[in-house]
Amino acid sequence: MLERIRIVLIGTSHPGNIGGVARAMHNMGLADLALVAPRCEVVTADCVSRASGADALVHSARRTDSLDDAVSDCTLVVGASARSRTLPWPMVTPRALGERLPRELADPESRVALVFGREDSGLSNDELHRCHAHVHIPTNPDFCSLNLAAAVQVLAYECRLAWLATQEATDSSVYHQKAHSDDLAPATHNEIEGYFVHLERVLTRIGFHDPAVPRQLMARLRRFTLRARPERLELNILRGILTATERQATANDQHVPSKATRLPDETH
Amino acid sequence: MLERIRIVLIGTSHPGNIGGVARAMHNMGLADLALVAPRCEVVTADCVSRASGADALVHSARRTDSLDDAVSDCTLVVGASARSRTLPWPMVTPRALGERLPRELADPESRVALVFGREDSGLSNDELHRCHAHVHIPTNPDFCSLNLAAAVQVLAYECRLAWLATQEATDSSVYHQKAHSDDLAPATHNEIEGYFVHLERVLTRIGFHDPAVPRQLMARLRRFTLRARPERLELNILRGILTATERQATANDQHVPSKATRLPDETH
Numbered sequence: 001m002l003e004r005i006r007i008v009l010i011g012t013s014h015p016g017n018i019g020g021v022a023r024a025m026h027n028m029g030l031a032d033l034a035l036v037a038p039r040c041e042v043v044t045a046d047c048v049s050r051a052s053g054a055d056a057l058v059h060s061a062r063r064t065d066s067l068d069d070a071v072s073d074c075t076l077v078v079g080a081s082a083r084s085r086t087l088p089w090p091m092v093t094p095r096a097l098g099e100r101l102p103r104e105l106a107d108p109e110s111r112v113a114l115v116f117g118r119e120d121s122g123l124s125n126d127e128l129h130r131c132h133a134h135v136h137i138p139t140n141p142d143f144c145s146l147n148l149a150a151a152v153q154v155l156a157y158e159c160r161l162a163w164l165a166t167q168e169a170t171d172s173s174v175y176h177q178k179a180h181s182d183d184l185a186p187a188t189h190n191e192i193e194g195y196f197v198h199l200e201r202v203l204t205r206i207g208f209h210d211p212a213v214p215r216q217l218m219a220r221l222r223r224f225t226l227r228a229r230p231e232r233l234e235l236n237i238l239r240g241i242l243t244a245t246e247r248q249a250t251a252n253d254q255h256v257p258s259k260a261t262r263l264p265d266e267t268h
Numbered sequence: 269m270l271e272r273i274r275i276v277l278i279g280t281s282h283p284g285n286i287g288g289v290a291r292a293m294h295n296m297g298l299a300d301l302a303l304v305a306p307r308c309e310v311v312t313a314d315c316v317s318r319a320s321g322a323d324a325l326v327h328s329a330r331r332t333d334s335l336d337d338a339v340s341d342c343t344l345v346v347g348a349s350a351r352s353r354t355l356p357w358p359m360v361t362p363r364a365l366g367e368r369l370p371r372e373l374a375d376p377e378s379r380v381a382l383v384f385g386r387e388d389s390g391l392s393n394d395e396l397h398r399c400h401a402h403v404h405i406p407t408n409p410d411f412c413s414l415n416l417a418a419a420v421q422v423l424a425y426e427c428r429l430a431w432l433a434t435q436e437a438t439d440s441s442v443y444h445q446k447a448h449s450d451d452l453a454p455a456t457h458n459e460i461e462g463y464f465v466h467l468e469r470v471l472t473r474i475g476f477h478d479p480a481v482p483r484q485l486m487a488r489l490r491r492f493t494l495r496a497r498p499e500r501l502e503l504n505i506l507r508g509i510l511t512a513t514e515r516q517a518t519a520n521d522q523h524v525p526s527k528a529t530r531l532p533d534e535t536h
Contacts (some may be wrong), residue, residue, distance in 0.1 A: 024418055029408040054411060095429070141296040143322060150292055150421045158420050160406055161363070184356075191394055208512040220505060228496035236490060244476040245513050252520040 001105045001163050004112065006032040007152055008070045010127060011118040013039040017142035018058055019050030020149025021116075026054035029163070032068040039118075050149070067089040067115065067127050075110040079131035080151055084142050090133040097135050098158035102166045114155055120150055143227050183233035195235055195242075196222060202242045207250045269373045272380065274300040275420055276338045278395065279347050279386040285316030286326055288417025294322035294425035297431070301329040302338040307386070315400070318417070335383065335395050340458040343378040344497075347391050347399035348419055350412055355487055358401040358495055365403050366426035370434045375453060382423055383416040387416055399485050400494045451501035463503055464490060464508075466512075470510045473517045 005023055012018055012035065014154060020232055035042060047054060048055045064070045071077050078097060081089075092100070117123035128134060137146060137154050146154075187195075200218055203209035208219055230238070275293055280303065282287055293301060303310060316323045332338045339345050344360060346365060349357075360368070372380055385391035396402060405414060405422050414422075423470075468486055471477035477485055498506070 020415065020418075023415055025372070025408050027407050027414050027418070042478045050415075052415065108331075137425070138432055139295050140428075143294045145320070146295050147288065147291055147318075147320065147417075149415075150288075150295070150418065153418045153421050154425050156403070157362075157425075160408075164406055203512075205507075205510065206512045206516050208509055213490070217505065220502060223498050224498060224502045230492060234488060234492045237485065238492075241471065241474075241476055244471075244474045246475050247396050248513070248516045252516050 002029045005067040007115045008034045008115040010036040013129040015044040015047035018052045019047035021152045022051040022057040024153040028160040033057050035061050036070045071113040073111040076104050076112045077134050078132045078135050079115045079128050081134040094158045098162035101162045187230050187232045187235045198242050270297045274381045276302045277382040278304040283312040283315035283454045284318045286417040287315035288326040289320040289420045290319040292421040301325050303329050304338050306436040342381040342457050343374050343454040344380045345399045347396050347402050349402040362426045366430035369430045430483040453502045455500050456496050466510050
């Protein structure tokens with residue numbers, strides 16, 4: 001699906017932006033780049049540097065003089081537009097566009113073009129009117145001009161998410177998650193309850209908890225622990241800490257029983 | 269909501285990227301930028317040029333030497349990570365993160381930090397272990413290294429969409445959640461890190477942990493604790509337990525230093 005999505009740049013004036021677009025595309029798994037009447041030398045040091053390893057997309061980009069030539073085989077053409085125009089056009093959000101792509105590209109012959117205008121002035125009305133729909137990336141109204149590569153990044157990201165969603169929906173094996181190793185397996189109810197018994201005993205032992213005046217201490221510790229959904233290994237660590245604490249208390253008892261470790265009948 | 273989302277850049281080495289990040293943030297309505305130990309002069313011609321009018325964010329950015337200082341008041345810290353690590357951490361997609369933000373930021377005191385690492389090496393394990401969760405932007409497995417500004421662009425875009433969704437959904441008071449009481453408020457990064465320092469000290473003291481042979485003990489305890497998103501009151505309870513444990517160890521030391529509590533130089 002992704003190989004049939006074309007990014008079309010019209011009248012770009014900064015080679016660095018073309019490199020940045022190539023990188024954003026390649027990162028998201030897009031490969032089809034078209035350059036319409038660029039207003040700069042394309043393959044410069046700045047372009048290659050910003051492409052950061054994705055400059056093959058720039059070298060293989062189709063070059064045309066007109067938008068029509070760049071999108072002639074496309075079945076859906078969507079223009080990126082920052083402004084609302086005098087003549088309202090069908091508008092989609094980037095997300096809605098992404099969600100529409102699998103359907104649009106269901107036929108293996110179909111092709112989608114996403115068209116981006118000049119850094120300074122965007123797409124002309126004539127170009128916008130050649131599009132089936134316009135896509136507007138939501139921006140801060142006080143600062144709405146996105147960098148060209150950033151705009152491509154956002155739409156390419158939505159394309160990738162839409163494609164990933166189709167992969168998950170079709171490839172049933174995605175749901176067969178690899179079995180957990182024993183350590184990573186979530187602890188069972190029994191194991192967790194065993195931990196709580198141990199925890200309460202140790203907290204009582206070190207004088208932090210009085211079962212006769214429980215307040216909500218154990219309830220709070222339960223809620224905290226259960227919220228984290230402990231794995232078996234984690235529970236073993238927690239029990240190890242309790243055992244080490246208990247050892248301290250025992251060693252201590254043998255020498256000078258503290259107030260905290262006295263039995264209730266000794267305190268009266 | 270957007271004003272309480274902080275973008276944190278660690279060890280950035282290209283001023284142009286900082287400018288690009290500022291532009292991406294301002295485009296999406298974010299304004300809080302923190303620079304941790306940048307490895308370059310920050311405000312250069314390249315930075316200002318790439319910021320394209322958003323350089324005020326760079327001038328007003330907070331500058332710190334450590335991640336801890338940059339996120340000390342944050343209630344949710346999410347690190348951008350390209351790699352799956354040896355010790356898996358809770359992972360969210362950018363979309364799931366966005367959807368979670370309105371809830372995370374319902375309390376006017378809460379703050380979210382999105383943390384981005386170095387251009388060449390990302391975030392260190394230590395930095396990743398200071399995060400509640402990691403966010404991974406889905407990429408082409410053959411070309412997965414996003415430009416820093418592009419990565420910020422994608423997450424900032426998700427932040428904006430999440431914010432827009434709350435704007436649309438409301439006007440009704442549904443989203444005006446009652447502020448948490450202080451006890452139920454999520455603990456800040458500072459409070460949680462203070463707990464980890466205390467925890468490591470006590471575990472060492474009782475002979476359960478040897479900082480010289482750390483294995484992954486503290487990392488595992490961090491992951492477990494951060495996953496539960498401790499509330500302030502819960503953290504106070506956990507610290508109370510540590511203090512009670514410490515008291516046992518101290519009383520014990522005064523009578524019969526156990527092998528476990530001997531200093532290393534005493535054992536030889």
